[in-house]
Amino acid sequence: MSTDPTTSRWLVDLSTEDCWELAxxxxxxxxxxxxxxxxxxxxxxFTADGKSVMIRTKAYSEAARECEDTMVAFQVDSFDEDTRxxxxxxxxxxxHFEYSSPSSEGGPDVWVSGPRSLQLRIEVGEVxxxxxxxxx
Amino acid sequence: MSTDPTTSRWLVDLSTEDCWELAxxxxxxxxxxxxxxxxxxxxxxFTADGKSVMIRTKAYSEAARECEDTMVAFQVDSFDEDTRxxxxxxxxxxxHFEYSSPSSEGGPDVWVSGPRSLQLRIEVGEVxxxxxxxxx
Numbered sequence: 360m361s362t363d364p365t366t367s368r369w370l371v372d373l374s375t376e377d378c379w380e381l382a383x384x385x386x387x388x389x390x391x392x393x394x395x396x397x398x399x400x401x402x403x404x405f406t407a408d409g410k411s412v413m414i415r416t417k418a419y420s421e422a423a424r425e426c427e428d429t430m431v432a433f434q435v436d437s438f439d440e441d442t443r444x445x446x447x448x449x450x451x452x453x454x455h456f457e458y459s460s461p462s463s464e465g466g467p468d469v470w471v472s473g474p475r476s477l478q479l480r481i482e483v484g485e486v487x488x489x490x491x492x493x494x495x
Numbered sequence: 496m497s498t499d500p501t502t503s504r505w506l507v508d509l510s511t512e513d514c515w516e517l518a519x520x521x522x523x524x525x526x527x528x529x530x531x532x533x534x535x536x537x538x539x540x541f542t543a544d545g546k547s548v549m550i551r552t553k554a555y556s557e558a559a560r561e562c563e564d565t566m567v568a569f570q571v572d573s574f575d576e577d578t579r580x581x582x583x584x585x586x587x588x589x590x591h592f593e594y595s596s597p598s599s600e601g602g603p604d605v606w607v608s609g610p611r612s613l614q615l616r617i618e619v620g621e622v623x624x625x626x627x628x629x630x631x
Contacts (some may be wrong), residue, residue: 367608387574387581391536393529396621397566400527400536402574402583430533438523438538443606445523447538470579471627472503485532491607 366493368443371490378448379409380463381431381435386468388435390414390479394425404467405433411482412450415427415466433481438491439462448488463490485489502629504579509624517547517571517624522604525613527548528590530561540603547618548550550587550609551602559613562590569617570585572604574627584624588617 373381382388383406391400399421404416412433416422431454438445457478466478509517517544518524527536537558539550548569552558567590574581593614602614 368606369559369609370607386576389514389525389536389570389572391527391534391568393534397587398527398529398534398568400525400568400570402572402581419611432534434536434538436523436525436538440522445538449536451533470504471506471558473505 360413366443366488368491368493370489371492373448373490375447375486378450378488379407380439381446382448382450383407385435385437386470390422390426390432390475391432391434392422392426392429393422399425400434400478404469406467411480414451414481416477416479417471418476420477420488422479423456426479427456429454431481433483435445443495444491446488446490449482450481451485452483454479454481456480470479502579503629504629506625507583507628509582509626511622512584514622514624516541517573517582518584518586519543521571521573522606524569525546526558526562527568527570528558528562530557530564535561536570538606542603547616548588549602550615550617551605552613552615553610554612556613558615559592562593562615565590567617569619578629580627581623582626584622586617587621588619590615590617592616593623597618 433450436447542549569586572583
């Protein structure tokens with residue numbers, strides 16, 4: 360059932376706790392950083408623990424080449440096209456790589472096949488989020 | 496029906512034409528730029544025409560303050576959690592603001608209520624996209 364597009368909808372800020380909980384409810388987030396060609400945003404599988412976000416990548420990926428010791432953003436959202444409601448969470452922090460063997464335990468369940476020998480950890484320093492609410 | 500997580504999945508590059516078509520099939524994309532506090536990513540409603548992406552924002556928003564004449568990225572994606580398949584498109588270009596009255600015609604259908612007097616136009620210079628394919 361589609362919602363009347365003229366319905367009033369507004370944004371409310373989310374608590375830090377809600378931001379982490381909502382972010383962790385999704386299997387895909389987006390890693391953003393500023394590289395030599397401008398801002399880059401790529402979807403990634405991830406895990407998070409309330410302090411850090413962990414992502415796995417290939418040793419020679421764009422993220423691997425450009426994110427070490429860099430300020431990055433990590434964004435997660437979910438929207439319902441019919442009700443036009445949803446939420447978005449933005450985390451910012453410094454990224455560090457942790458080297459591990461391809462078979463090592465832990466980290467996110469990566470959808471795309473193949474080795475992901477680099478684990479990127481974002482030490483999250485700032486978390487903000489907003490939810491679209493509507494009167495219907 | 497959930498898919499076997501051990502199924503082989505790989506990435507294929509999308510054509511420029513497919514990138515635009517897929518991006519325009521979604522109501523929400525993500526604007527990313529590098530501001531004074533690091534990379535920022537916000538979800539936005541948008542329209543696109545194969546050359547530019549148009550977004551509406553408030554005159555005093557963070558995007559309004561930080562994106563004028565700046566290299567930005569615009570990202571759209573869609574993923575299916577059950578099949579673990581989907582696609583992602585990344586566009587990069589310079590952003591310019593076009594001033595217009597709140598009642599002016601055209602531009603995206605913005606979900607959140609309230610005036611959005613600034614139209615941001617991204618002159619897209621680079622478009623890339625990838626799709627996750629699986630053997631199932």
